[in-house]
Amino acid sequence: xxxxxxxxxxxxxxVSFEFFPPKTDEMEARLWDTVTRLEPLQPNFxxxxxxxxxxxxxxxxxxxxxxxxxxxxxxxxxxxxVGASKEEVNAVIAEFASIGITRFVALRGDPASGxxxxxxxxxxxxxxxxxxxxGLKAHGDFDISVAAYPEKHPESPDFATDIEMLKRKVDNxxxxxxxxxxxxxxxxxxxxxxxxxxxxxxxxxxxxxxxxNFGQVARFASRAGAHVPAWLAERFEGLxxxxxxxxxxxxxxxxxxxxxxxxxxVSDFHFYTMNRSDLVVAICHMIGVRANPPVEKALAGxxxx
Ligand code: FAD
Numbered sequence: 001x002x003x004x005x006x007x008x009x010x011x012x013x014x015v016s017f018e019f020f021p022p023k024t025d026e027m028e029a030r031l032w033d034t035v036t037r038l039e040p041l042q043p044n045f046x047x048x049x050x051x052x053x054x055x056x057x058x059x060x061x062x063x064x065x066x067x068x069x070x071x072x073x074x075x076x077x078x079x080x081x082v083g084a085s086k087e088e089v090n091a092v093i094a095e096f097a098s099i100g101i102t103r104f105v106a107l108r109g110d111p112a113s114g115x116x117x118x119x120x121x122x123x124x125x126x127x128x129x130x131x132x133x134x135g136l137k138a139h140g141d142f143d144i145s146v147a148a149y150p151e152k153h154p155e156s157p158d159f160a161t162d163i164e165m166l167k168r169k170v171d172n173x174x175x176x177x178x179x180x181x182x183x184x185x186x187x188x189x190x191x192x193x194x195x196x197x198x199x200x201x202x203x204x205x206x207x208x209x210x211x212x213n214f215g216q217v218a219r220f221a222s223r224a225g226a227h228v229p230a231w232l233a234e235r236f237e238g239l240x241x242x243x244x245x246x247x248x249x250x251x252x253x254x255x256x257x258x259x260x261x262x263x264x265x266v267s268d269f270h271f272y273t274m275n276r277s278d279l280v281v282a283i284c285h286m287i288g289v290r291a292n293p294p295v296e297k298a299l300a301g302x303x304x305x
Pocket of ligand 1: 048049050051052078079080105106107108109110127128129130146147148153155156157161162165178179180181207
């Protein structure tokens with residue numbers, strides 16, 4: 001039996017969830033519904049993204065503050081340095097620290113003008129993700145995660161350059177890397193091997209993208225330089241107008257990917273939730289990560305009371 005077929009795997013798996021800051025009251029209600037459904041799964045942490053250039057500064061801070069105040073989940077703020085001076089970024093760090101944020105996901109971000117635009121550091125800013133990690137560390141003893149790219153970052157000329165960048169992030173104080181999503185587990189495994197050979201020993205947590213909408217994920221993937229295998233496209237072929245079957249296939253595909261990674265020795269998983277709980281709850285159930293106390297028991301308990 002593969003490790004993933006053992007009955008106790010859930011006990012060894014740790015999950016984390018990524019959200020984006022909601023723009024409207026309606027989106028906030030949806031996010032909160034998602035947080036409420038995912039909290040009983042006892043995630044290791046959740047994180048909230050940050051719009052490049054500071055466009056979501058206020059909303060990211062507010063969302064994390066609410067998670068910290070109203071749940072027991074540790075929450076990390078993403079932070080980018082593109083298009084901002086060091087003073088501006090430092091002010092955000094101070095502001096986030098003042099509301100109790102001690103965990104960050106440090107990112108460079110992409111130019112606001114979009115795809116194909118060459119990245120130019122702000123003349124008075126942090127130059128890249130590694131530089132931002134150093135800046136954060138200068139402000140406090142934060143828990144810092146960074147991005148890693150199993151298929152290398154689109155701007156990396158080769159894997160050696162890409163791994164070198166990750167090494168700099170670790171040398172500057174990052175203690176966890178979270179990967180860009182990928183669908184071919186061999187690519188992840190090879191990347192981790194490369195990193196280990198380069199002396200990088202921090203956890204490299206796979207970023208798992210449940211496929212809520214195949215067309216949208218395929219577009220994201222091509223922008224992010226992530227390969228969409230033909231077999232994946234075939235699984236979703238013809239399901240554009242059949243959301244129910246699409247969702248069932250999507251949870252099976254993601255659970256299969258995660259269970260294969262479990263068999264390869266991976267125990268931590270970061271889910272890109274798109275602020276939705278449906279697929280993530282199903283996938284977590286499949287990998288043995290259950291609500292604690294289980295939802296049914298909690299309901300039975302409250303009915304008896
Ligand atoms: P870096 O690692 O700084 O740079 C990326 C690549 O550029 C390097 O691998 C290297 O090849 C090259 N490079 C950079 N500097 C140098 C140098 N000095 N010398 C040589 N090569 C260099 N974006 C957001 O806007 N908001 C978010 O909240 C957000 N969250 C993310 C979360 C995760 C887990 C991931 C994987 C990505 C996220 N992104 C987010 C996207 C991210 O901002 C982009 O992928 C961006 O293009 C790179 O950010 P980075 O921190 O990895 O960059």
